[in-house]
Amino acid sequence: MKDTRPEIGPKPATLEVATFAAGCFWGVESTFRETPGVWRTTVGYSGGHTKNPTYKDVCTDQTGHAEAVQVEYDPTKVKYDDLVQIFWDNHNPTTLNRQGPDYGSQYRSVIFYHNDEQKRAAEESKQKLAQSGNGKIRS
Numbered sequence: 001m002k003d004t005r006p007e008i009g010p011k012p013a014t015l016e017v018a019t020f021a022a023g024c025f026w027g028v029e030s031t032f033r034e035t036p037g038v039w040r041t042t043v044g045y046s047g048g049h050t051k052n053p054t055y056k057d058v059c060t061d062q063t064g065h066a067e068a069v070q071v072e073y074d075p076t077k078v079k080y081d082d083l084v085q086i087f088w089d090n091h092n093p094t095t096l097n098r099q100g101p102d103y104g105s106q107y108r109s110v111i112f113y114h115n116d117e118q119k120r121a122a123e124e125s126k127q128k129l130a131q132s133g134n135g136k137i138r139s
Contacts, residue, residue: 012074015039018083019046019112021066022091023099029069031090037078042070046112061105068112080118084125087111093129 022028025043033041045058048065058065071083091099093109111122 012039012076014074014076015072016075016080017114018071018073018080018118019068019114020071020083020087021046021068021108021110021112022087022093023067023107023109024102025067025069027099028067028090031086032069032071032083035071035073035078035083035086037076038071038073038083040072042072044068044070045106046070047110058106059104065106066108066110067106068110081121081125084111084121088125088129 020028020032029041029043032038044067045053045063045065046068048058048063050057050063050065053063053065057063058067073080073083091109097103097105097108099107099109111118111126113119113122
């Protein structure tokens with residue numbers, strides 16, 4: 001993954017990591033980078049089976065990767081649940097393998113969780129959104 005935000009001040013001891021895929025990583029990264037409490041964002045490819053794929057590799061739909069943003073955040077300033085809400089609010093999870101003009105499996109909507117608490121929060125938020133009637137959420 002490519003770090004796209006220089007560290008600001010000393011690295012907080014309380015940083016946690018969250019990873020989201022919601023279309024082209026540059027737009028997703030920009031949204032999270034501007035979120036108060038986010039210390040650094042890193043873009044790259046997640047969820048696939050090919051080691052160190054290139055953009056050209058990922059575009060073949062054969063690597064299994066999604067364009068993703070890893071978010072390092074200070075949980076004393078922004079909660080994981082808030083980051084998940086930003087994820088849902090800033091893309092359309094009802095379009096399979098597509099966001100805006102970009103299409104392909106690398107543009108799918110995914111929350112990559114790093115621990116059991118993130119998994120629980122992500123699954124609960126997905127269920128809540130699906131029950132809201134705001135469209136069919138893809139698995």
